[in-house]
Amino acid sequence: MAIAVDAASGRRAWGMRYAYLSQESANQGALDECRASAKNIGIPPDCHLLAVGNRRPEPAVRACADGRAPADFCELMNSLVPPTPSGGDGS
Secondary structure: OEEEEEOOOOEEEEEOOOOOOOHHHHHHHHHHHHHHHHHHHOOOOOOEEOOEOOEOOHHHHHHHHOOOOOHHHHHHHHHHOOOOOOOOOOO
8 A cells, every 4th residue: 555645635545456466566556646646635645555465664664763754654554554573473
């Protein structure tokens, strides 16, 4: 799942893909759908992966931790996607 959050208007656009042959193609499809949706509703198409499978994407976690990601995006990810278990292997 990919999402764009426009802090100024409070509007959001998203894209989601599942049952693809590869994770990479699913990610790209979600980002493409999000960008098209953002364009259609008139917000910047600044889309980021919010969840990959049922996990937070590590680049998004790092970007939120070091302040590179928009606060609205990080708040949304924190509220919707459970943190990855500390073991990192899903157990």
